[in-house]
Amino acid sequence: MSVYITASGHFLPGPPISNDEMEPLLGLVHGKPSRLKRRILQSNGIHTRHYAIDANHNTLFSNATMAARAAEHCLTGSFIGKRQIKMLSAATSQGDVVLPGFGSMLQAELGLSDIELHSSHGICSGSMMALKAAFTNLKAGEQPNALVVASELTSRLFKASRYEAAGTALDFNAEFLRWMLSDGAGALLLETQARGQCFRIDWIRSFSHADAYPVCMSVGYPTDSDHSQSWQDYATYAQAEAAGALLIRQDVRLLENIVKLGVDGYLRLIAEGRVQPDKVDHVLCHYSSHYFRGKIFDMLQRAGVGIAEHKWYSNLYTRGNTGCASIFIMLDEFRRTQSYKTGDTIVCMVPESGRFNNAYMQLTVVEA
């Protein structure tokens, strides 16, 4: 049985926010402008992004609301209505509440009845895991369709007050993601029947390397820690916050591993015969930063499996890095704005630095 992406949608909250507008919105930490901002923004190449919070730090859209908006946008362009949806597979790195699962909250927000539910939890690759769960469910003949939604609301972590609560010094690793991540949601509709010109999912594969690498991106460990204690081990959450255990961090030193592992997975898929580099027409890669794009290019080129630059598509620079939602938001904009023809092969790659999980997918453009 084949599975097709027959519709897609996205939701990006509020107006695009330029680089100069970021800090006034997120706030000055201890009243001082950031000294790292310019450097980090230069390296990631992002010009605009969206936030679900305003300058007074009111949350204008919850994570579940954004996810629901993206899902509704997706269904607007589909052949089926909410009543016919059989499965919901949802992903986020952090829901609005710790429990229950994000999928449950989204289901209620969307008003979907009697569905089969799946929530996947992770960072950037969470959406691909949610997609794979839906894909295999349909492929096994369990359901005829599934709505897959990924949403991120990280800006709440970047409020100046959060950093101030964690003490005086602001380390590079804790500040890094403040200038990288932003909010948004994307949705895909999967069906076992093709509709018009749509994308057939040929395969989805991922390779996780958490056993071989330390944690690279995290929320939950205190500043300068040996990771023996997490935010839940403090007497009160106030103590955890004061210790910096609620800040989102990237261990920048480890980040380069993502390029090597991304290329490694790609070479594996070539060796397995799943990817034929000369047959790839479009590449959608969720690189978190423009800086890594060059590195990935070079290494693929060196291995003789490079893909011409004009085949690469990304909307990172205008939509921002929205974590697990990025690949869906990218695919949605690709569907709507780029030119492709029946028979084209699209390869999607999502390297996640959390603890190094790399996901890949191949799509073929088909006509019903």
Next chain:
Amino acid sequence: MTEQVLSPQGQQCLQALMRVWFEFERQLGRVPLLQRLERGQFSKADYCQLLLNWRQQVIEGSRWISRSASSFERDYSDVRSTIIGHAREEHRDYEMLERDYVAAGGSLSDIQNAPRNIGTEALHGFLMYRAGQPNPVDLIGAMWIIEGLGQKMANDWAAQIDKTTCGDGSFTRFMRYHGANDDDHMQKLYQLIDRLCQSPAQLTAIVRTARVTARLYCLQLEEVEHEY
């Protein structure tokens, strides 16, 4: 990064070797001593222990390379020249390593009298055996791993060791030195891959030797913490 392996066979070989390398890096990531280095829980004593165990391999390294040069027949005289040049450049590197060991607080007689650890024994035995075979083309796989490790030491480990042991670079010279000649070495290696990998059988042999070398190298590092 402009250097290219040109022939299709060489390119396939390079792809396979890259995968072996990435797998090797993951194997290294599971070695407890190196995990502690990553986490910053690594003392000067750990570093000395690492150098003590490393020295034997560095000494034996130049021996197998020299031996492999002598095993290449007339048709490979160009390869022989390259390998002899390489062996000549590196065959006294261990002296730099010994100086680092002393600078880090170790005693010269300790490191000079230390025996090979079990992993070094196995790695040395394997490489000397392969180096004695006629035209040991597959050893390019071993060079790939060992050259790559030189880069990793220079780019990752040296700075991390200095950071965790509050060093100023004065006792990580051996590791850093490997970074200085990297580009040149890698360029030669790419040329050798193109020159020596001309059939599927050679490709298989090169990749196999790379994998064995990687595994035994890892064993050598795992054994650093075993005392008898």
